[in-house]
Amino acid sequence: MPHAFDSDVITAVLRHMNGDHTDDNLLIARAFAEPSGVTPSGAEITDAVMTGFDGDAGVWDITHGGVVSELRVPWPGGPITERPAVRREVVALYDAACARLGVEPRPHA
Numbered sequence: 856m857p858h859a860f861d862s863d864v865i866t867a868v869l870r871h872m873n874g875d876h877t878d879d880n881l882l883i884a885r886a887f888a889e890p891s892g893v894t895p896s897g898a899e900i901t902d903a904v905m906t907g908f909d910g911d912a913g914v915w916d917i918t919h920g921g922v923v924s925e926l927r928v929p930w931p932g933g934p935i936t937e938r939p940a941v942r943r944e945v946v947a948l949y950d951a952a953c954a955r956l957g958v959e960p961r962p963h964a
Contacts, residue, residue, distance in 0.1 A: 857909040857911040857912075857934065858910025858911075858934065858935065858936040859909055859910070860908070860909065860910075860938070860941070864938050864941070865908065868905075868908065868945075869905055869906070869907070872905040872945070873904055873905055879949050879952075880903040880904060880915060881900065881902065881903045882952045882953065883903065883913075883928065883948050883949060883952045884900050884903035884915050885899075885900050885952070885956065886951065886953075886955040887926065887928045887948075887952065887955075888900055888917060888919075888926055898920030898921075898922070899920075900917050900918065900919045901918050902917070902918035903916070903917045903918070904916045906925075908941065910934045910935050910936055911929060911934050912927045912928055912929045912930060913928050913944070913945065913948065914926070914927050914928075928948060930944040930947070930948070931944060931947040931948060931951055932947060946963055
């Protein structure tokens with residue numbers, strides 16, 4: 856069973872991702888939906904909102920062709936259990952998404 860983070864940690868991460876990193880959410884969704892950026896219905900992903908995460912993966916609601924579905928993306932470094940690892944893994948997902956889509960990643964602070 857994946858590690859469950861405290862609700863205050865989840866709330867803070869989701870607020871940050873959905874407030875400050877909306878473009879990153881969309882980039883991650885487009886990179887990790889199969890085939891890249893297109894859902895099984897063939898529609899392009901037009902919106903992505905991070906809705907949760909656990910020790911195994913991040914979760915986004917993605918919009919494609921007016922339909923919302925869930926996308927679960929495993930953490931690149933494997934399962935995590937500590938709050939600082941969440942940031943590390945989201946950054947790793949962003950970097951991997953950039954590599955998959957041929958986008959130049961911005962520097963990380």
